[in-house]
Amino acid sequence: MKCERIFIALVAASTASPIVLHAVWRPLGTAAGAFEAVPAPLLTLIAVLSPLACAIVLAAFAGRPAGARATLGAAIFLAGAAAVAVGAPRGALLPLVPPFAAVLAISGLGLPWVARRLPASLDGVARRRRVAAGLWAVLGLVVVLQTARLSVFMADPSITGASLLPRSVFFVRHACLGAYVNAAELSRQGVANVYREPRASSGPAASQLPPTIDVGPFMLEAYQYPPPFLLLPRFALLFTRDFFILRTAWFAVQAGLLAFALLRLARWIGGEEGRIAALLSPLAWISLPSFLGMQLGNFQITAIALSILAMIAFEARRPGIGGALLAFCVLSKLWPGLLVIYLLAQRRWRDAAWVLGSALVLVLASLAVLGPGPFAAFMSYQVPRLSSGEAFGFMSKSIAALVGNYSVFGIPFKLAALGVPGMSPSISSSLSWRYTLVALGLAVIAARRIDDRRLKACAWLALLSLGALRAPFAPGYVLVSTQWLMTLLAAEARSRRAVVALVVSWLAISTMVPPTDPRVALPLSMVAQGAGFALLSWSILRRRRPVTASRPADARKAALESAA
Structure with a gap:
């Protein structure tokens, strides 16, 4: 297994890791009352660096049967150390175990699994096509950094600097999911016309509907889709009515x-x-x-x-x-x-x-x-x-x-x-x-x-x-x-x-x-x-x-x- 395949697998793992970590951490941290105690940027940094460390170990053992075991061992050590170092001082050790276990699985198991299954024709491509390989390496780095950045904002909307367009108030405070969930809750309450404007918007109050979901700093807009789509947010409401948990989970699903x-x-x-x-x-x-x-x-x-x-x-x-x-x-x-x-x-x-x-x-x-x-x-x-x-x-x-x-x-x-x-x-x-x-x-x-x-x-x-x-x-x-x-x-x-x-x-x-x-x-x-x-x-x-x-x-x- 050459470094080219390991690098591609590293990009995939480092991209997926922060998304999955926050999707698991948000509900657990909220339930334990420890979500605000652990900064989202810190968790994202750990989620990105863990696959990097495992990739280095895998590259060091390239071609040896012990490579996969060494990578898994490194992932277990890093996940355990991170959970203790981050969670123990903040009283969030137990809630952090499942999210770090997810990172462990992606870094220690997913990364070598992907690297092994990539085509062998990629081996040596960095020497044969240096310019193309260099451009792809830059692209991979940008993908990891941008995904990590957006993951921070999707986990904690108060960190507006991590949003895609931080200077645009509209995009920072706009969330289509709010309209979906609000309409689903209105339909659950028996409201027939879920298409009227929410009361938080501008317009005559008599023609508007009261908001049913707390969307925090986000604007609540009118629902625009045909009724069958509401089956999806209605299903999501079976698990939680916390909009921010739903938002982080929906980001991971999408x-x-x-x-x-x-x-x-x-x-x-x-x-x-x-x-x-x-x-x-x-x-x-x-x-x-x-x-x-x-x-x-x-x-x-x-x-x-x-x-x-x-x-x-x-x-x-x-x-x-x-x-x-x-x-x-x-x-x-x-x-x-x-x-x-x-x-x-x-x-x-x-x-x-x-x-x-x-x-x-x-x-x-x-x-x-x-x-x-x-x-x-x-x-x-x-x-x-x-x-x-x-x-x-x-x-x-x-x-x-x-x-x-x-x-x-x-x-x-x-x-x-x-x-x-x-x-x-x-x-x-x-x-x-x-x-x-x-x-x-x-x-x-x-x-x-x-x-x-x-x-x-x-x-x-x-x-x-x-x-x-x-x-x-x-x-x-x-x-x-x-x-x-x-x-x-x-x-x-x-x-x-x-x-x-x-x-x-x-x-x-x-x-x-x-x-x-x-x-x-x-x-x-x-x-x-x-x-x-x-x-x-x-x-x-x-x-x-x-x-x-x-x-x-x-x-x-x-x-x-x-x-x-």
Whole structure:
């Protein structure tokens, strides 16, 4: 086992360790009354350094049978010493045992397990491709540091300097999870219309609902999703009503599902292209849309991951799993329904039937748990507000919201802010429905023009992005699937021009901060929208590429299908 594989495993372990530690520590520390006694940055530092120490031990014993045992021994020693040194003086020794045990498992067992299972072709790559290896090492370091930083803020929201955008009051004090949990609690109390504004927001008090969950310093916003999604927060409320415990746990769930989906898709693609996708997956993980979505706790990130896992399940002939996952995403966010159109266009009636059947079961379960009130309120109250944009009234009042809205619906609002006459919500609605027809057409084309696994994955991600842009309000985190798509397109970037174009596009989405002057910011925002739509359309409409020789089984399958 060479150092390259150990380093990659170290990046994975050091990324996962602080997330898991805080997810375990937050409920235990809160129950023991010791949470505030142990600083979150200190625990995060231990969670990052423990895998590093174990990686050094594993590298020292590389090639020896005792390497795994020595690594586990080092992890046990470090976990025990850290628990005593940190917990004993603060009266938190026993509550800290389970979180440090989790770090022990990741460092002492997970790290060598991952290193052993990485492909042997990575050995010696640091000598063969020094520039690429050096760039990936820097990327890995940034991934670990940024994830650790965000873990601190997700564990303790009072440490605002650790948030992704610490100077933005909105992003520091915004948590979508609060709307989910508050609406779930309202439905549990028998409130039919869970879509009215919470009383903490601005507006006439008579039309608002009282808050049912203490979200601390965070803003409590209105719930916007269809009723079946409430099954998820209702399930979470069975365990605790502490919003901060739920927030830390939800961050771990979202991060885990996104990481699993990134790697699962790369493995499913296989071959050299799959290895490239796996090595570039940290770019999708660390991007601004990804981290922003996880910090806010928006379901968008998880919906994208679950939708991709659903499509992989369909390809693996597991329609029950695929149908359940995709049905929940469609009933929660609606826009993943483009993947159902994709299945129907391919005449995969069985897979589509599983989605429909699973959706029916979920709707019946929602009716049984929530009652008919939220469904009636959604159709009579919320759908008209979504269609007119009233549900996102802040969009027309804030330049920042307009600039950050990548949806087609928001384009007339941007033009109105620039002084273009005649722009109105009715034009936005008309434009959105025309866009819907285009997106449906692209879904049908995508279903008929795909001939290898990577191109299928590109089509899925493009359709998810196109669907997300149909929503009335599509903030930056909806672009996660677009950046994920870019990591797959990198496999065919053979020229320097193509590489530069991908890098510039990724940086534009991840790091570009729009100027404060609306006369500059709004046009730039619309240019970015147009460029994004062009990229997504191109990834579907371009000519088919022959099946690669690295997957002969796929080539034989394609030949048999064309002969049939």
